[in-house]
Amino acid sequence: MNAARETRGSRAGFVWSAFALAAVAVIAIVAVRRGGLLDLPPVSDRVTAETAGLSNLDQLARRAAQLDAAGSGTSDAARVGTSDAAGPGTSDAALIAASTGLKAVRDGEVERGLDSLRHALRLAPSDLVLGNAYRMTVLRLRRAALNDASARATLAGRLPPAIEREPIAFLETLRREHPGREVSLQLALAWVDELMLFPALEIKAPASVESVALLSGILEQEPAYVPALFGRGLNYLHRPARLVWPESKKMAPDAASRDLAQCVAIGRKIGGGSPRLVGTLALTLGDAYAREGHLETARSWWQIAQNTGADAGLSAAARRRFTWDDREVPDRLEQELETRMSDLDHPLSDLAILWQ
């Protein structure tokens, strides 16, 4: 009798265990199919490093180093012009012209220097390193001029003619002559430079709208182009949360996180980005989720950003975010984004993050 009861008991235990295991297995399969590892959007098999704009990052890094060295007149300048350093679609003449321009600007010959940089870009319009160097040079010059004007307490600080309409004017011309994705990207980022320098809403709003329109134009042609996706995601993210932007089309509430998540998904598929780039993308995606109210997901991405161990600044930014209480996240995030936007020593629009 007892033996029969024991047998029944052990059989019931076995059945229950099998049932529990089967249930867990089913849940696990559903979880893997639904969320995957990071709950990122799918990436088409046709996406390559080239279409994503992530090819030749090492070459770009070498080229940027050579440009810096040549511009500052160090001994490394002698290496400018070696053929292995030239990125696709660029020429050594362009690099030499750009480095001459940078040196001239540093020596105070602004107009000559900018002319030389523009000449370099005409020679190699799709060169991201040169385009970025031109934009960053103009940004620094305009910033210095504005600071100078404010120090003199003039009522209206007019910018010097050489940089008053730059870099937008030149990049618009260049885009008409060379309508490639790289030039359009530089022009879109030039609008971001504009809104960083002039954060008043009447400039910031239309500048952001222009930038998003240009980036959307690129993405219609090349939906996997990561720099454009990142730029547009940042634009959406940095729009003030509580303001309506009358000039823009209505933005989807998850527009920022969709673009940034797509960036991360493509980056994971292609690989090759520096830890700093990966960490920055993760932190920014976390910010986008936080803006949308998905705080747990946001904190997970901040955690991933911190785990990359990319640099102390990124780690500190993630740690700051962890201290935010749920209720204060919207305000603190807004402050953090504003601070980031106004950090012109490390401009948001600096493409160097791609290759540094």
Next chain:
Amino acid sequence: MAINAAAAPNAPVRVVIPTFKDPRVMIATALTVWTVLGQTFLYFDRDLSQIAVALVAACALDMLFAFVLFRQILVPISAYITGLSIAILLESYDWRVFAVASVWAITSKYLLRSGDRHFFNPSNFGIVAALVLMRGVATVAPGSQWGGDYRVAFVILALGLLMMRRVKRLDLVLAWLGGYVVMSLVRVALGQGGLIFALGPLTGAEFALFTFSMLPDPKTSPPTPRGRIAWGLAIAVLDGVLRYLEVRYSMFYALFALCAVLPVFRMVAAARGVSEADPWRTFVAVWSRPRA
């Protein structure tokens, strides 16, 4: 609820020293090593004065309560664990948070009791009270205190499980870990993020400290293996529900909520004539003397 086992004023003073077999000694040792490594190699970045404040507040108050209420001079090993847990887990720019949280933790141990035992885990009580009552000032330290190195996390996990085996709380911890994994899968299946987000916290310092220091507290975990498994699963289920609802610090709240209903369980058990075994009482009185 109040203390009903306080010693009579003329009772003899006893010195209470834990033996080496006391599971708390191992937990305290592990926690100390952990803190030293954390401060030197693993990016805990905790201000030493904050650790000191938490420890001194917890230990001094524990000794004071024990002497006044029970006529005991004790080596405050429980308070040491409590204070150190609070010091590592809490994060605040204000040192007073560490003192206040430690005071609340130890006070809960003596003032919130059912029968002759406290029912809240003291460090859990102190942390939850700090999170709720000092909102915006106190938070739990971010999970990747060991610099995000998953290898460190797995070493800690392995050592922690070995330690739980020695202190006879492996069943509880495995039930909690298993329950956590299943609830994570359920959350992902319901559309909440990806597997890395759901399972990632397993590798964090916050999770490890909760699992290996807070959860196995002998006084607030059931005495029988089945009870401990049910206890671990219950915490995991409640934690999973809270996480699904995007409640931050969910595991601390889950343990707090379940500890809060412990007296009811004990009352029901007593009403049914079921006596809880009490095998974890490990204080050893090595010296006692009658009061002069």
